[in-house]
Amino acid sequence: MATFQQSSDLPRTAAKRSRPPARTSRRSEPPEVRRKQLISATMHSIAKNGLSGTTMATITQEAGLSLGIANLHFKSKEKLLLATLEAIAGEYNSGQAAVLADRDHENLVHKLNDLVDFHFSKNITQKNKLAVWFAFFGESKVRPTYQRIWSGHDIQSVAAIRDFFERIVAEGNYQTAHATSIARGYTAMIDGLWLDLLIAPRELNRLQAKQVACHYLASVFPNHMSIGSE
Amino acid sequence: MATFQQSSDLPRTAAKRSRPPARTSRRSEPPEVRRKQLISATMHSIAKNGLSGTTMATITQEAGLSLGIANLHFKSKEKLLLATLEAIAGEYNSGQAAVLADRDHENLVHKLNDLVDFHFSKNITQKNKLAVWFAFFGESKVRPTYQRIWSGHDIQSVAAIRDFFERIVAEGNYQTAHATSIARGYTAMIDGLWLDLLIAPRELNRLQAKQVACHYLASVFPNHMSIGSE
Amino acid sequence: MATFQQSSDLPRTAAKRSRPPARTSRRSEPPEVRRKQLISATMHSIAKNGLSGTTMATITQEAGLSLGIANLHFKSKEKLLLATLEAIAGEYNSGQAAVLADRDHENLVHKLNDLVDFHFSKNITQKNKLAVWFAFFGESKVRPTYQRIWSGHDIQSVAAIRDFFERIVAEGNYQTAHATSIARGYTAMIDGLWLDLLIAPRELNRLQAKQVACHYLASVFPNHMSIGSE
Amino acid sequence: MATFQQSSDLPRTAAKRSRPPARTSRRSEPPEVRRKQLISATMHSIAKNGLSGTTMATITQEAGLSLGIANLHFKSKEKLLLATLEAIAGEYNSGQAAVLADRDHENLVHKLNDLVDFHFSKNITQKNKLAVWFAFFGESKVRPTYQRIWSGHDIQSVAAIRDFFERIVAEGNYQTAHATSIARGYTAMIDGLWLDLLIAPRELNRLQAKQVACHYLASVFPNHMSIGSE
C-alpha cells in the first residue's frame, strides 16, 4: 500500500494539546514553527468551538501563546484562517497526488485500494481537519477566497480521480463510459461520508465508511475492487 | 410521481425578497405567520451573507420587520436559527416520508425514481436551504442542540431509505445483502452532491447531479433504475 | 455691534459637564439631539484629554451615554471627529460671514470692531473649541479630510477678510495697497493669539489678546481703529 | 547677518532619509549620536505620519535601527517625544538668542532684518520641525510636561523680542509705548504664519510669509523696516 504523510498533526514545540495551555517556549521560535503551531491550534479550536466560536483568544490559548502573536505571524485572523484551510487542502491534494502518481509496473487494483485507504486514513479523517473542512463550506458562498481554495482543490481532485478511473475503465473493459460521472459520485460520496464521520461518529466509524465507499467501487469496478476486500 | 409539499418557500405576507424591504404588514399578524416570515428571512440571509454574516439586523431587514420582533416570537437568535434548521429538516423528512409512504399496488421502480426526483427537486436543492444546511456543520458551539436535529433527520432518513432499499433488494433478487451500506452510500452521495451544487454550481447543475445519483443506483439496482432514465 | 450665535455650547439634555457623568435620559432622544450631545462631548474630551487621549470611552462617558451609541449615530470615531471639526469650522465661518454681511449704510469702523469682537468673543475663544481646532492641525498633514475642511475654512475666511480690508483701504485712502498681505497677517495673528490663549492662558487673557490684534489694526488702519478703542 | 546654526537637520550616521533605511551603523555608536539619530527620525516620522501615526516602529524604521534601541537610549516613547520637542525648542531659542545677542556697534536695522530672516529661515520653517511643533498642541495628556517646554520657549522668546523692540522704540522715537504688545503680536503672527506654511503650503510660501511679517514690522517700525526690504 502506498505510504503518504502520516504527519498526523503539526508538531508543537512544547505546548500540549490538552487543556492546561501552560505558557511555554517563551522565546523566539523560528517563524515557521510558530506558524505551524498556530495553524494547528486553529484547527483544534475550530474542531472544539466551531468556526464562529473560534476567536484569536481561543486559538492563541490553544497554542499556549499570547494574544498578539497571531497578528505578528499572520497579519490578520482572516489570513490565519486561510492559511489553515490551505494547509489542509494542500496536504490533501498532495497526498492524493502521491497515491495516484505513476510508478512503473503499477497495479491498478492496488492503487484503487490505496486511494480508498488514503481517503479514509486516520490522518485525513481526523476530526480536527474535517471540522475545518466543513466549517469553511458554510461560509464559502460569501467568501470568494475560501471558494477559490476549495474550487482549486475540488477540480484538481476530481480531475485526478477521473483520469485514474478512466484507466480502470479501459483496463476492465467496463461497459460504462461514465468515468466522469463515477468520479463525481465517488468524490461526493466521500465528502458525504466525512460529514457523517464528523457529525454522527456514533452512527458510523472510519472503517465502516471505508466499507461503504468500497461497496460503491466494487459495484462499478467489480474486477478491481472486491466487496469486503478490506 | 409522488407529490410532496411544493411549498417552494415560506410565504411572506407582503415583504418582497427584492432589495427595498419596505416596512410592511404593519400590525398584528398571527404569530405563526410572523414565525414563518422570520424563518424564511433567516434562510435568505444565511444564503446571502453566510451564517457568520447573518445578524438579527440582516434577518429582520430581509423580513421587512423591526428588530425587536424576532426576540418577541423567538426568544433569542439561537432559537430562531434552530427553528430555521428544524423547518428545513422537518420539511425534508416529511417530504421524503411522503414519497416512500406505502400506497397499495405501488411500483418500486416508480418509487425509486420519485425518490431521486425528490432529492434533486428544485425545492430541496434551492440555494437558500442548502446554504442553511451546510452553514451549521461548522458550528459546534450550537452543536449539542443542532446535532440532535441533524441526527434525528439522518437516522430517520437513512432508516427509511434502508427499508425501502431492502424491499428493492428483495424484489430484485440482488446478490448484495448490503441494503444498509447502499443506503448510507446513497445518503452520503446526495449530501456530497448538494455540497457541490452549493459550492461549485458552475461545475455541476441540478440535473447532472441527479444523473450521478442515478448512475449509482443503476449500478446497484440494475433492474430498478436504468442509466439515463431521466 | 453685530450679533452672532452666542450658542456658547451645544445643549445637553441632562448630562452635566461636570465629572460625574451620571447615566441620564435613557430613552430615545431625537437623533439630532444625540449628535449634538456627542459632538459637544467630543470637544470636551479633546480639551481635557487631547486628541490622542480621546477615545470612544472618554467621549461617551463625557456625554453620559453608553459606549455603543457613538457608532450608532456616527458610523465611526473618524466620522464623529470630522463632524466635530466641521461643527466648529461651520460655526466660525457663518459667524464671521454674519459679521461681515453687507447691511445698508454700514459703518466700516463699527464693522471692523465687530470683527475683532467676534474673533475674540467668548464663544469663539472657548478652550473646548480652540483645543479641537489645534488638535487637528497636528494631524492635518496626514489626514486629507481634515486638510480639506480646514482649507475650506481658511480660504473662505481669508478671502472674506481681504475683501473687507480692501473696502477699508479704499475708504481710508491708505497708502498700502496690500490688503491681501494685511488679511494674511491678521488671520495669522489671531491664529497665533488663539494658540497663546489655549497654551499659555496665564500669560495672556482674552482681552489682552484682543488689544494686541487691535494694535495691529490700528497701525495699519489708523483711521478705522484707534488704539485702546476697546 | 547674524549666523545661527544652519545644522539643517540632525546628523544621521549613515541612515538615508530616503525610503530604504537599510540597517546601518551596526555596533556601538556613541550614545549621543544614537540619540540624535532617533530624534531626527522622530521628527521625520511625525512629519510623515502625524503624531498619532508615529509609533516606535515607524521611528526606528526611519532611523534604520532596531526596535529595542529607542528604549535603551530614552526610557520610553514619551521621553523620546519630549526630547524631540526640546531639541526643536532649544535650537529655536538659542538661534534667536544668537541673532539678538549684543555685539558692539550693532545696527538695530540689520538686527531686525536678521531676526525676520531667522524666523523664516529654511532651517526653522522646515516641514519636519513645524510638524512636530504643532503636533503637540493637541495633546494635553502630555501637556503638563509639554507646556513647561513650550512656556519656557515662549516666555523667553517673547521677552527677548520685547527687549529688542524696546530698544527699537527708543531709537526710533516711536509714539507707541507698546513694545510688549507688538512683541506679542509679532510672535503670534509668526506662529500663525508657520501654521499656514505647514497646513496650506500652496496658499503661502516661505518668502511670502516673510513679506507679511515685514509688512507688519514696517507699519509699526517704519524707520527700521521698509516694505519690500527683502
Place this chain on the structure above:
DNA sequence: CATGAATGAGTCTTCATTCAT
C-alpha cells in the same frame, strides 16, 4: 550594546438583547 520576537493592556467596532413608548 543591540536585537526583534513576544506580550497583553487598551482601542475601536459589532451586535444580541432590552425596554420605554
Place this chain on the structure above:
DNA sequence: AATGAATGAAGACTCATTCAT
C-alpha cells in the same frame, strides 16, 4: 403586538514595552 434607540459585553487588532539571546 410592535418598534428601534440604547446598552455593553465580546472580539479583532495595535503597539509600547520587555527580555532572552
